[in-house]
Amino acid sequence: MDFNDKVILITGASSGLGAATAIYLAKLSAKLVLVGRKETNLKRIALYCEKSKGVKPLAITADVNEDLDAERIINETVEHYGKLDVLVNNAGVIGMGGIKNSSMETYDKVMTTNMRAVYHLTMLAVPHLTTTKGCIINVSCISSTKPSTMALAYNISKAALDHFTKCVALELAPDGIRVNSVNPGFVKTNLLKDIGLNEEQLAMFVANVVGNMPLKKAVEGDEVAALIAFLASDKAKSITGSNYIIDGGSILR
Numbered sequence: 665m666d667f668n669d670k671v672i673l674i675t676g677a678s679s680g681l682g683a684a685t686a687i688y689l690a691k692l693s694a695k696l697v698l699v700g701r702k703e704t705n706l707k708r709i710a711l712y713c714e715k716s717k718g719v720k721p722l723a724i725t726a727d728v729n730e731d732l733d734a735e736r737i738i739n740e741t742v743e744h745y746g747k748l749d750v751l752v753n754n755a756g757v758i759g760m761g762g763i764k765n766s767s768m769e770t771y772d773k774v775m776t777t778n779m780r781a782v783y784h785l786t787m788l789a790v791p792h793l794t795t796t797k798g799c800i801i802n803v804s805c806i807s808s809t810k811p812s813t814m815a816l817a818y819n820i821s822k823a824a825l826d827h828f829t830k831c832v833a834l835e836l837a838p839d840g841i842r843v844n845s846v847n848p849g850f851v852k853t854n855l856l857k858d859i860g861l862n863e864e865q866l867a868m869f870v871a872n873v874v875g876n877m878p879l880k881k882a883v884e885g886d887e888v889a890a891l892i893a894f895l896a897s898d899k900a901k902s903i904t905g906s907n908y909i910i911d912g913g914s915i916l917r
């Protein structure tokens with residue numbers, strides 16, 4: 665696979681799966697747009713990508729929840745590269761609690777980042793993706809279909825995202841735009857950093873999750889990145905409206 669001529673925008677590229685995807689695609693010579701709020705982290709990943717093949721990414725410090733920032737992300741991308749080929753809607757947050765012990769603040773924060781921001785950025789990207797006959801990859805989660813009690817708002821945000829993927833895939837197919845999602849199981853990233861567990865509790869939680877995975881291993885970020893790269897490539901030219909699970913078999917029980 666070679667993305668030499670492709671402009672790929674990744675939200676949430678300053679950490680975790682977004683950073684892993686940026687690094688993976690940089691090795692395949694992609695022209696990258698990296699988006700995140702934490703400028704220092706974003707610049708560190710951008711530099712890492714540049715060292716790979718000498719292609720300097722465009723790093724945009726922005727909050728995808730802010731409408732003006734979303735407009736700026738798309739405008740700066742097109743001003744800089746003249747086009748957009750692939751949008752990876754990866755930025756996401758988790759909020760803990762079920763219906764008895766979460767809050768409307770949690771609901772609003774999670775739904776805004778994981779769904780509203782994706783809706784808005786996609787809307788803004790579509791005219792440019794129409795020109796390039798590009799594609800969209802949304803980063804969902806196995807919790808979109810596997811019920812659990814720990815993070816209700818997060819689970820339903822990802823269920824909404826899966827349906828968004830399918831509806832938009834159907835709408836945009838006549839324009840030659842493909843839309844798919846990747847749905848990972850547990851990956852060690854910063855996602856769970858703010859869920860209120862100390863380091864020891866977090867380590868126990870992770871050991872428990874991994875122990876329950878049939879393959880007994882956490883998914884690695886670059887495995888998810890490879891799946892995203894495949895879906896972004898011409899090898900996936902007949903694939904649209906699909907949700908791709910990558911979870912070490914977690915969903916099987």
Ligand SMILES: NC(=O)c1ccc[n+]([C@@H]2O[C@H](COP(=O)([O-])OP(=O)(O)OC[C@H]3O[C@@H](n4cnc5c(N)ncnc54)[C@H](OP(=O)(O)O)[C@@H]3O)[C@@H](O)[C@H]2O)c1
Nearest residue numbers: 676678679680681700701702727728755756851853854855
């Ligand atoms: N880790 C897992 O086990 C797992 C499993 C399934 C799905 N996922 C999904 O994978 C995606 C990435 O998560 P991760 O695990 O890589 O977590 P992470 O390490 O915490 O990374 C989250 C990324 O999203 C960005 N972000 C969050 N809110 C943002 C906002 N308002 N504006 C701009 N950027 C924002 C963060 O940027 P800043 O830090 O710069 O703000 C960061 O780069 C999420 O959609 C998540 O739901 C993760």
